[in-house]
Every structure is written in structure tokens, then in C-alpha cells.
Amino acid sequence: MICSRRGWAAAALALALALALALALTACQTYAQEAGTEDAVYAYDNVLPHIEYPWEAQQGTGQAAQPHCYRKVYTLDPDLGEAECFTVDPDTGIFLDVGSQGEPFDHIQRVNAVAVPGLWDGHGHLAQYGEFLHTVDLFDVDSPRDLRNRVKKYVREHGSKIGTAEKWIRGVGWDQGVIGRMPMADDFEQDPELQGLYIMLDRSDVHCALVSNAVLKLLPPDLPDEIEGGLIVTDPGRGVFCDKAMDIITPLRPKPTRTDLVAEVKTAIQALHRVGIVGMHDAGARPNTIQLYEELASADPDWTLKVYAMIECVERNTFCAEQVPQFTRPDGKLSVRSVKLFADGALGSWGSAMLEPYTDSPNTNGSLLLPPEDLRDVALQWAQAGYQVNIHAIGDYANRLAIDALENALRHTCPETETKAQLRECQMNLKRHRIEHAQIIHPDDQVRMRDLGIIPSLQPSHAVADAPIAEERLGKERYEKYGYRHGSLRANLPIIGSDFPVTPPSPLRDILAAASYNRDHNDADGERPFKKEAVTQMQALAGITVHPAAGSFLEHKAGRIRPGNWGDWVVIDKDAFTQHLIDDPEAVMDQFDDRHILETWVNGKMVYQRPNPEAVVEEDRKMPETSVSGV
Numbered sequence: 021m022i023c024s025r026r027g028w029a030a031a032a033l034a035l036a037l038a039l040a041l042a043l044a045l046t047a048c049q050t051y052a053q054e055a056g057t058e059d060a061v062y063a064y065d066n067v068l069p070h071i072e073y074p075w076e077a078q079q080g081t082g083q084a085a086q087p088h089c090y091r092k093v094y095t096l097d098p099d100l101g102e103a104e105c106f107t108v109d110p111d112t113g114i115f116l117d118v119g120s121q122g123e124p125f126d127h128i129q130r131v132n133a134v135a136v137p138g139l140w141d142g143h144g145h146l147a148q149y150g151e152f153l154h155t156v157d158l159f160d161v162d163s164p165r166d167l168r169n170r171v172k173k174y175v176r177e178h179g180s181k182i183g184t185a186e187k188w189i190r191g192v193g194w195d196q197g198v199i200g201r202m203p204m205a206d207d208f209e210q211d212p213e214l215q216g217l218y219i220m221l222d223r224s225d226v227h228c229a230l231v232s233n234a235v236l237k238l239l240p241p242d243l244p245d246e247i248e249g250g251l252i253v254t255d256p257g258r259g260v261f262c263d264k265a266m267d268i269i270t271p272l273r274p275k276p277t278r279t280d281l282v283a284e285v286k287t288a289i290q291a292l293h294r295v296g297i298v299g300m301h302d303a304g305a306r307p308n309t310i311q312l313y314e315e316l317a318s319a320d321p322d323w324t325l326k327v328y329a330m331i332e333c334v335e336r337n338t339f340c341a342e343q344v345p346q347f348t349r350p351d352g353k354l355s356v357r358s359v360k361l362f363a364d365g366a367l368g369s370w371g372s373a374m375l376e377p378y379t380d381s382p383n384t385n386g387s388l389l390l391p392p393e394d395l396r397d398v399a400l401q402w403a404q405a406g407y408q409v410n411i412h413a414i415g416d417y418a419n420r421l422a423i424d425a426l427e428n429a430l431r432h433t434c435p436e437t438e439t440k441a442q443l444r445e446c447q448m449n450l451k452r453h454r455i456e457h458a459q460i461i462h463p464d465d466q467v468r469m470r471d472l473g474i475i476p477s478l479q480p481s482h483a484v485a486d487a488p489i490a491e492e493r494l495g496k497e498r499y500e501k502y503g504y505r506h507g508s509l510r511a512n513l514p515i516i517g518s519d520f521p522v523t524p525p526s527p528l529r530d531i532l533a534a535a536s537y538n539r540d541h542n543d544a545d546g547e548r549p550f551k552k553e554a555v556t557q558m559q560a561l562a563g564i565t566v567h568p569a570a571g572s573f574l575e576h577k578a579g580r581i582r583p584g585n586w587g588d589w590v591v592i593d594k595d596a597f598t599q600h601l602i603d604d605p606e607a608v609m610d611q612f613d614d615r616h617i618l619e620t621w622v623n624g625k626m627v628y629q630r631p632n633p634e635a636v637v638e639e640d641r642k643m644p645e646t647s648v649s650g651v
Contacts, residue, residue: 113623138298138588143517150284156191205259299326372415
């Protein structure tokens with residue numbers, strides 16, 4: 021049992037949560053359909069009554085609280101607004117006092133930088149990112165020759181110990197649109213250094229894999245021509261397997277050692293801290309991976325990241341709750357209370373399930389990864405077991421089916437909900453089911469999604485990355501009316517993530533993308549159809565702080581700098597947070613560069629400091645120069 025060491029704490033937490041859930045429907049205020057700027061930042065205040073969690077009763081050793089003062093502190097708390105200083109309990113790592121003047125902040129030097137709550141990536145893949153950092157980087161390869169050269173360079177750096185039947189060469193990042201055609205196994209045979217090696221390289225969206233002839237020889241000769249929910253590519257040659265067809269290849273791959281996995285995860289954690297990330301939502305972790313996470317979070321000092329893990333069963337889209345009980349560690353380093361289901365594939369490989377055929381491939385509508393009735397049934401099974409249900413859906417048909425499944429789950433699990441408003445209240449306050457990506461949504465389903473309060477987990481960087489192909493895939497009307505919603509779903513408190521390693525993790529770049537949404541796409545009249553989908557920098561900041569906290573049931577402990585929350589914050593040497601959209605991203609690109617991250621703090625301890633930071637200390641002063649105001 022993963023949770024066997026928690027005993028009384030787990031029982032106390034379950035009791036506290038049960039009490040909160042019983043009170044919530046009567047204690048909450050329904051969130052307005054058209055949220056204003058401040059509502060979008062503060063909408064989850066008073067959603068749940070404050071719970072005295074077991075870990076809040078911890079006793080410290082009596083050491084003096086540590087004060088930290090900056091030019092400005094964005095607390096994102098409606099009562100505190102902007103501040104200059106805060107203190108952190110050195111024993112528990114909890115924020116204590118927040119303000120600008122008076123004891124204990126008098127005579128404390130202000131660092132000439134901005135502090136914000138610790139940043140969260142709302143959709144990433146920790147273990148896969150760690151593996152990526154130890155494998156071949158194929159992003160931006162622009163030809164089969166370039167791909168071979170990247171792999172060959174990696175082989176030369178690592179010697180004869182890789183590319184064997186026991187240790188395959190792994191990589192991620194290729195895109196047939198950039199390469200100029202679909203790659204194939206025979207491409208490797210054109211270089212003597214790569215002939216006979218075992219190679220498996222994932223597409224940039226990780227929904228297709230390219231393998232070498234050495235791997236193909238391991239397969240049975242009678243492979244089917246068609247795979248339900250998947251694709252075996254044969255043009256211009258064999259070697260690429262997409263979505264459920266990847267299940268033919270994956271079991272053959274040698275399993276990494278525990279030593280390799282630990283090294284990869286630690287590398288990923290440090291890389292995330294360098295860009296200001298203190299926590300992430302792991303969008304699909306197998307039970308054995310979660311077991312490894314718990315072992316590291318419990319005993320390894322290098323585990324300094326907060327992880328909200330979504331369970332992905334070994335057999336995808338099934339029920340396996342008995343393998344991973346729900347739990348949240350007192351220090352927030354690991355929390356499990358949700359599941360990841362998959363409705364379809366990815367847009368780039370024509371795998372997203374569409375209501376109508378693709379414009380540039382009229383013979384296909386994409387692929388569902390399970391029948392609609394099966395998605396509905398498994399979503400209900402998880403919801404009835406008390407788990408948050410998060411469904412991967414990119415195409416408009418997949419999003420419709422995801423909304424159907426989640427609405428069905430809500431109607432079966434929400435007590436005494438007779439009206440749409442009551443169902444939405446139950447969803448927003450108690451269940452908080454999500455659609456991961458929510459990328460292409462029919463206008464009718466956009467209304468349903470808003471009415472039900474289903475949380476969209478979005479990747480603004482995908483809107484930018486997909487721009488060169490999206491209109492070609494979807495056609496002008498679908499692209500502009502169905503695709504890449506954000507601002508119009510703001511009432512549902514969208515969570516922002518990068519989907520790393522598909523896109524490099526960078527919360528600052530995600531803010532830039534969200535605030536300038538597809539600014540280069542104009543219609544015939546010169547209008548920008550996506551402008552209404554952009555959000556302000558402050559709203560985007562909420563999408564990587566406040567909203568991920570609420571979307572993981574941690575709004576009372578994360579996402580804001582306020583007394584009682586975990587002492588997580590990031591120090592940035594540029595103040596790039598305003599209440600405006602960004603019309604010219606190129607002009608402000610520098611403000612959102614990762615090099616502006618000076619420090620990252622988790623539970624009151626610094627986990628990253630920019631090498632050789634410049635001295636940025638203001639003159640010592642007693643009184644603040646400006647008054648504290650609301651965000």
C-alpha cells in the first residue's frame with residue numbers, strides 16, 4: 021500500500037475533507053458567468069470553508085521567522101493586494117506575516133526585484149521530461165539528414181553502450197511538417213554508424229513514434245493494416261506508429277533501471293526550478309511511477325517539487341483506483357486524487373477526433389481512443405470513487421464526448437442538483453473535473469462547457485506552435501470559431517500549462533503567449549479573430565498560480581502569498597505583470613525571458629538561484645514609498 025505510513029494523518033484529512041464537502045454546497049457563492057478581471061484572479065476565495073488540515077497544527081522549534089522584502093510583492097490575495105515583505109516560519113515553511121511596514125519589516129532592505137507566488141505548470145509530464153533531458157533533442161530537425169545527424173552526435177557522445185537490444189536510443193521532437201515528409205525506418209540505414217541500432221524517437225506531441233529496422237524486426241510479420249484508435253504509417257515507408265498503434269512497440273522497449281529513473285526525475289526537477297516552477301500537474305503517471313515519486317518525496321532531499329499526479333492506468337482508460345489510493349502529503353510534495361483519461365490523439369498527426377473530416381486530409385476524421393459509451397462509463401466509475409476526472413480531448417468530437425461524459429458523471433454524483441446553476445456549483449466547488457487541452461470545441465459545446473463549469477486545462481504555447489498548420493488542418497471557419505479558446509472560457513478559471521516536454525516549460529513564455537493569443541492571424545478585413553481569446557498578463561499569472569491551486573484542491577495552501585500558505589515564491593528582476601493585452605509581443609519578448617528568474621523558493625528554502633546574480637538591493641528604508649493596493 022502506498023499510503024500505509026500515513027495512518028492517522030490520512031484519516032484526519034479524509035474527515036476534514038468530508039466535512040468540507042458536506043458544507044460546501046451551502047457555503048459557496050456561485051461564480052459569475054462573465055468573470056471580471058479581479059474575479060478571474062480571486063474567484064475561488066470562499067469557495068470552500070477553511071479547513072484545519074492536520075499539518076497546520078505542527079509545532080515549530082521557536083526559531084525566529086525569516087523576513088524577505090522586495091520592491092514589490094504580488095500576493096494575489098484580495099485582502100492583501102500588493103505588499104513589500106513577508107515572513108516565513110523556518111520550521112514549517114509556511115508564510116506568517118505579509119505587509120509593507122511595521123514590525124518585523126522596519127529597517128529590512130528591499131531587494132530591487134519582484135516577488136510572485138510560486139509558479140505552477142498545470143499540465144506536464146515529469147518522468148518523460150526527465151527522460152527527454154537525457155536523450156536526443158529532435159525539436160526543429162528540418163530534414164531526414166538533420167535527424168540522422170542529431171542521433172549520430174548522441175551516439176558518439178555516449179559510445180557503444182546505447183543502441184543495443186538492452187538500451188535503445190530514445191529521443192523526442194521530430195515533426196514531419198518541419199522535416200518535409202514523414203520519416204521512416206530506412207532513413208537510419210543510409211548512415212553506416214546507425215545501421216542495426218535499436219532506435220525509438222517520439223514525435224513532438226508524443227503521439228507517434230519512429231523506430232529503426234532493428235525494432236521492426238522484433239514485430240510479428242502479420243501486423244494489421246488498420247488499428248482502431250491508431251495508425252501504422254506506410255507512406256513513404258514503414259517505421260512510424262501513432263496513438264494506439266504505439267502499444268505494439270512500447271512493450272518491447274527495455275525498461276529503464278530505477279537508478280536511471282531517479283537521475284532523470286532529479287534532472288527534471290532542477291530544470292523546472294530554473295524557470296520558476298515550484299509545482300506541476302503530472303498529466304498521466306502510472307502507478308509504479310507514483311510509487312517512485314512517493315519514495316523520493318518521503319526520503320530524498322533532492323525532491324523539492326510539488327507534484328499533483330493524475331493516475332494513468334497501465335491499461336489506459338480503465339479503472340485502477342485500488343492500485344493508488346488518494347492522498348496528499350502534508351508538505352505538498354505529492355498529491356494524488358485525480359485520473360487521466362484519453363479521448364483522442366493529437367492534431368499534428370491527424371489523430372484528433374473531429375466531427376467533420378480534416379480539411380487537408382478529407383478521408384479521415386481522426387481517431388477516438390475508446391468508444392463514446394466506454395468513455396462515459398469509465399469516467400463515471402472514477403467519479404463515483406471520489407476522483408477528479410481529467411480527460412485529454414483535442415478535436416471537437418472528442419471534446420463533445422468529454423463534456424458528455426463529465427456531465428453524466430456530475431448528474432450521478434452531485435447531490436440535490438436540479439438546475440444547471442446547482443450542477444455548475446457542484447462541479448466548480450466539489451468535483452472540479454477538467455478537460456486537458458480543450459483545443460477545438462464546437463460553439464454549442466463551448467456554451468455547455470461554460471454552463472457546466474468544466475475546467476479547461478490549456479496550453480497557450482500550443483496556439484502559437486500550431487498556427488502554421490492549424491488553419492490548413494481545420495479550415496478557416498473551424499480554426500477561428502472552434503479553436504484555441506481561452507478568454508471566452510475565463511469564467512471557468514482556465515489552468516495554464518506547457519505540456520512539457522512537448523513544449524519547453526516556461527511560465528513566463530506562457531504568459532506572453534496567453535496575453536498575445538495568435539496576434540499574427542488576421543482575417544480578410546484585417547481583424548484579429550483571436551484577440552478576444554487573449555487575457556491580460558495578470559489573468560495569465562493567475563492561470564499559473566491561483567487556478568492550478570484550485571484545480572488541484574490546494575487553494576488554501578498554494579497559489580498566493582498569504583499567511584498559512586506554503587512558503588513558495590519566485591523572484592523576478594522584471595515586472596511584466598499588467599492588466600493589459602500584448603499587441604506587439606516582439607517588443608516585450610525580453611521581459612518574459614527565463615533569464616529574469618533570479619530565485620525560486622519552496623517551503624521557505626531556496627531551490628534555485630541564478631548564477632552570479634547582480635546586486636539588486638535598494639537603500640535601507642523604514643517606510644514604503646507607495647501604499648498597498650488591490651491587484
